[in-house]
Amino acid sequence: MSDSSADAQDPQSSSKLSRRWFLRGAGGVAAGSAFAGGLAQQAEAARARSLAAAPEVLEGDIEFELSINGQRMKLRCEPRTTLLNALRNHCEPPLTGTKQVCDRGNCGACTVHVDGRPANACLMLAVDLRGREVRTIEGLGAPGALNPLQESFWKHDAQMCGFCTPGFVMSIQACLEKQPNASLEQIKRACSGNICRCGTYPAVFEAALAVAKGGAR
Ligand code: FES
Ligand code: FES
Numbered sequence: 001m002s003d004s005s006a007d008a009q010d011p012q013s014s015s016k017l018s019r020r021w022f023l024r025g026a027g028g029v030a031a032g033s034a035f036a037g038g039l040a041q042q043a044e045a046a047r048a049r050s051l052a053a054a055p056e057v058l059e060g061d062i063e064f065e066l067s068i069n070g071q072r073m074k075l076r077c078e079p080r081t082t083l084l085n086a087l088r089n090h091c092e093p094p095l096t097g098t099k100q101v102c103d104r105g106n107c108g109a110c111t112v113h114v115d116g117r118p119a120n121a122c123l124m125l126a127v128d129l130r131g132r133e134v135r136t137i138e139g140l141g142a143p144g145a146l147n148p149l150q151e152s153f154w155k156h157d158a159q160m161c162g163f164c165t166p167g168f169v170m171s172i173q174a175c176l177e178k179q180p181n182a183s184l185e186q187i188k189r190a191c192s193g194n195i196c197r198c199g200t201y202p203a204v205f206e207a208a209l210a211v212a213k214g215g216a217r
Pocket of ligand 2: 159162164165197200
C-alpha cells in the first residue's frame with residue numbers, strides 16, 4: 001500500500017504524523033473556511049442589496065395604514081407582526097375584541113373579516129393587508145348598539161367564558177350576510193373552524209338561527 005493511501009485510510013495510526021496528510025488536511029480546512037467565508041460575504045451582500053431596495057422590509061418597526069372597520073388607522077410595528085397582534089397591541093385605541101387563544105389557526109377565536117370574508121387574524125401579517133378592508137367584532141356593534149346577531153347571542157346566553165364568542169359571531173355574521181336564510185347545516189359549516197371549550201354550541205346555533213330569517217327557530 002502506498003504511503004498516501006495509508007495516510008488517507010488511517011492518518012492517526014502512523015507514529016509520525018504525515019506532513020503531506022497534515023498539509024492536505026490543513027488545506028481542506030482552509031478551503032472550507034474560505035468557502036464558508038465566501039457564503040457569509042454573499043449573504044451579507046444580499047442583505048445589503050435587500051436593505052437598499054426596501055429598507056422598511058427588514059429593519060425594525062415600519063409605519064403603514066390599514067382600513068379597519070371603515071377607518072384609516074396608522075400602525076407602527078415590525079413587519080412580522082400578525083394582524084391579531086396588530087389589532088390588540090398596535091392600534092389606538094386597542095381592538096381587543098378579537099381574541100388570542102391558540103395563535104396558530106386552530107381555534108377560530110381570532111376570526112375577523114377581510115374584504116367581507118372570514119379569516120384567522122393570527123395567520124396573516126398586518127402589513128400584507130394594506131389596501132384590504134378589515135372588519136373586527138368592534139365593527140359590528142357596540143354596547144348599547146349591538147347588531148342583531150350580537151344581540152341574539154346575548155338573548156340566547158350563547159357564551160360562558162366568552163373567549164370564543166367574537167370568533168363565532170364573525171364567522172356566522174359572514175355566513176348570514178351571504179345567506180340571510182341560512183339553514184342549521186349552513187351555519188354549522190360556517191363556524192366549523194371555531195372551537196368552544198365551554199361547549200356552548202347549542203345556544204350558539206339557536207342564536208344564529210333566530211337571526212337567519214328562513215332558519216328553523
Ligand atoms: S387564535 Fe387564531 S385560530 Fe386560534
Ligand atoms: S364560551 Fe368559553 S370557549 Fe366558548
